[in-house]
Structure formats: C-alpha cells, structure tokens
C-alpha cells in the first residue's frame with residue numbers, strides 16, 4: 001500500500017504504524033501535537049474546528065488509507081451513520097440488512113415513523129431478497145458479518161444488485177475491519193465505521209468514520225459533519241490514532257484466539273449453537289439452558305467482563321436481548337463474546353468454569 005513519495009508500497013500492518021505522522025525532518029516530533037483549538041487565525045486552511053481541524057487529519061489519513069478512500073471522522077459511529085442518512089431525499093426508500101446494528105435500524109425506524117423515509121429489511125444471505133429490497137431504493141445498507149447474528153453477505157453480489165437497481169450502497173465495516181474486506185474496492189459507495197470498536201481498540205473513546213471514493217462525496221460528507229456538529233474531539237482523535245498503531249497486532253491476536261475458542265465452544269454440551277464467521281474476533285453463542293443460563297454465564301466470569309461493546313483489548317460478553325432496542329431476530333439466549341488479547345487458555349478456563357455453573 002502506498003504511504004508517501006519516500007516509501008515503497010507496504011502492507012496494512014506497516015501502514016497503520018506510519019500513516020498520519022509529521023514529515024521526517026530533523027527535530028520534528030514522531031507524533032503530531034494534539035490541537036485543542038476551536039478557532040484558527042483567519043485566512044488559513046483551518047478556520048473553525050467544526051468545519052475541519054488539523055486535529056482530525058492524521059486519523060483521517062490512516063483510516064482512509066486502510067479503506068482505500070477518503071475518510072471523515074465523527075463523534076461516534078452513529079454520528080457517521082447519520083451523516084449518510086441525512087443526505088437521503090424525502091420519502092427515499094432505504095433497504096437495510098436484517099440484524100444490522102440496532103442503533104442504525106432504530107434511527108431509520110424513527111425517520112420512517114415521521115414519514116421522512118421508507119424502510120425495508122432484507123435477509124442478506126438471500127440474493128433474491130436483496131434484489132427485491134433494492135428495487136426502487138435510494139440506499140442499500142449492508143453490514144457483514146452482522147452484529148450479533150454474524151450473518152455473512154456476498155458483498156460483491158449485493159453491491160452489484162444494488163447498483164443495477166440504481167441504489168447507492170453503504171457497508172458498515174466495523175466488525176470485519178479493513179484487514180478482512182475493503183468494500184470500496186468491491187464497489188461500495190460508502191464505508192462506515194464505529195471507530196469506538198477495534199480500530200481504536202481500548203474502550204476509551206467514542207468515534208466514527210465515513211470513507212468515500214471521490215472529492216465530491218468527501219465534500220458532501222464533510223458539509224454534513226459541519227452542520228450536524230458531529231465532530232470528534234482532538235483528544236479522542238489522538239487516542240484513536242494511538243490505538244490504531246497496534247490494530248494489526250491486536251486484531252491478529254484476537255482472531256487467532258477467537259478461532260481457538262469457537263472450536264472448543266462448538267463441542268460444549270451447555271451450548272446449542274456457535275455463530276462464528278471465521279474471520280472476526282466476535283463469537284455469538286446460544287445457551288442450551290436458555291435466557292436464564294445466558295444471564296448466569298454473563299455474571300459468572302472472572303476474566304471476561306460483563307459489558308456491552310466490542311473490539312477492545314479486554315474480552316467482553318453480553319446477552320444482547322437484555323437491551324430493549326435489540327432486534328427480535330436475535331435469540332434471547334444469545335451471548336455475544338468479544339475476544340480480547342488476553343492469554344487464550346485463561347479465556348477458555350474462565351469460560352469453561354462459568355459454563356459449568
């Protein structure tokens with residue numbers, strides 16, 4: 001991957017370590033200073049931080065490079081999602097994958113209840129259903145794998161079908177990450193991230209990003225951020241970029257542990273079903289003992305932390321349906337495991353002792 005004029009093409013792992021840094025000149029710092037300014041001296045590139053700030057630029061360069069496009073960072077993943085949704089014309093039809101992130105689904109349902117958009121849901125594993133949903137739609141909202149059902153889409157086929165129907169395509173790439181798939185290269189119009197999750201990786205910031213392919217799209221997205229006021233803070237951008245430096249390392253470790261744990265969980269008598277798409281750091285399990293057993297598991301671990309969210313260095317687990325807004329497509333006995341970077345044997349022993357109870 002292309003870094004700058006002085007460096008050869010490099011892998012993503014190398015890119016995240018070196019992207020978004022000051023020029024290599026004697027005496028320059030290796031990391032950009034944090035820029036906590038709301039206003040800038042007039043007649044320069046930056047004027048007022050809501051309209052754009054050097055504080056965002058390094059992180060945008062790094063995320064944009066990973067996704068092979070131009071990134072705009074937001075105050076959260078939902079801030080990023082809403083910048084895309086906000087561009088829809090009145091009465092637009094939005095087709096959204098069943099089991100998409102519940103915040104996005106709820107936001108679209110809210111807009112539908114106010115007669116602003118019309119929403120259709122489709123099963124992403126059924127291409128005929130995708131075709132029917134895309135007919136007449138302005139936007140097709142994809143997430144693959146979905147969270148927490150972990151259904152996997154044939155992204156390329158879905159994108160082609162949507163474009164044939166004249167719909168634009170968003171891919172929420174939070175769970176898969178650009179190390180697994182790069183939707184812009186497959187033809188998607190927008191990639192969306194909750195940077196809160198594995199990209200920043202330390203459960204200490206809320207951040208989002210939208211990545212697009214051309215300057216006109218970039219300007220349109222930035223204009224939404226400016227007027228919606230969904231900018232991130234300078235400190236959060238710094239923390240996210242600091243976290244992103246180790247993204248390659250963390251994600252590889254999490255994937256490796258997830259693979260091992262998924263294999264062991266599959267043979268466990270307390271578990272009725274393991275959902276694991278093979279490439280992610282997330283595993284969803286369905287407890288044979290139902291909802292009660294699922295709640296007991298969440299309260300019985302000593303290393304795994306019972307908390308929502310995913311993608312951090314610490315392993316988390318949660319029964320998703322305990323949240324009122326979660327889709328009813330998610331079984332009540334489903335527990336989502338977000339595998340962190342702890343020793344895999346410690347993670348297994350803790351899960352095994354909790355499952356014994």
Ligand SMILES: *Cc1c(COP(=O)(O)O)cnc(C)c1O
Pocket residue numbers: 076077078079101103143147172174175193194195196197206207208
């Ligand atoms: C967390 C998440 C979001 C929302 O992001 P926030 O940063 O919480 O606003 C969107 N999509 C997916 C897949 C997520 O996991």
